[in-house]
Amino acid sequence: MRTNMKVSTLLPIMAAFIGISASAMEISSQDIKEGQLMGKTFEFSGMGCNGSNLSPQLSWTKIPPGTKSFAITAYDPDAPTGSGWWHWTVLNIPVSTLSLPQGASGKASPGLETRTDFGKPGFGGACPPKGDGMHRYQFTVWALPKAKIDLPADISPAVVGYTLNSMVIEKAVLTATYVR
Template sequence: MSKPPLPHDIQRPVPAFTVTSDTVREGGTLSPLQVYVEGNLSPQLSWSGFPEGTRSFAVTCFDPDAPTGSGWWHWVLFDLPADLTELPAGAGSGVFPGLPAGAVHGRNDYGTRDFGGAAPPPGHGPHRYVFTVHALGVESIGLDADTSAAAISGTLGFLALARATVVATYENPGGPEGA
């Protein structure tokens, strides 16, 4: 069975810029700190090379491999000011250390307004976690924290000037009892 496309493969193409992390490595495996029941800590992210005219940023984390038919949104953060180029580890927690005033945490698919770590079903195989920084040409996307993650993602797809991604994996190797 083939893997579902990454979310940006089906959105309007835009230029790329650079995102780096002390916590998440491209093609690497998420640490226990980014797992829902173990650490649930959002990763450190830094970005550069975004286009002139960027007026804000958004950060998302999406699992296209979740067995839902529509993937799983782990993190939806938007209306970050254009002079912000880094989020410290843990910025997505419920107390939001390191987030500027005006930043908005949208509801993830856990139903909370924070970073929700990896939690694939036991034995479902490796899941991809797509961390994306979206460079936007508007100061605010005009949505609120109660807007669905899918609607926010669609809006970001239309407003993006450029995107930077890092993709890591995580697998819960357990299986059904007795298997």
């Protein structure tokens, strides 16, 4: 005998799945917008670039259960390196912190800033090669199950990325662009 599941039985199940995706963690910024060009304020100062090199304001909401800390990364997958370019890595941001002000890197950052592909800790702004076209800058907030990740400040950004991906509860990404 064949049994047909009624639509009324499926609706609560479908609603549960929709509810999960509707409550996904979100990242926003007063300074940068999804898919939009960043201002020169967020351009690197050096290597042929002459911006203000300020980290953008970032906020995040809809924190998943089990979160004990956050990390933030900024990554350019379009850098002509074969492996992208890490512009910012911040670990051990307390779970009570739900935003960072503009220019937080180096002075107001509540977490551990680790080495970027510029060779030192702290935010390194956009600096794509002239004529290389538009680059994407992925600002990601990571919800993590540990209050502290025990990595040194001089760790490679690839190891930071690997570590975050191995334990992330949930993440949210804001992708801005830049071109020179």
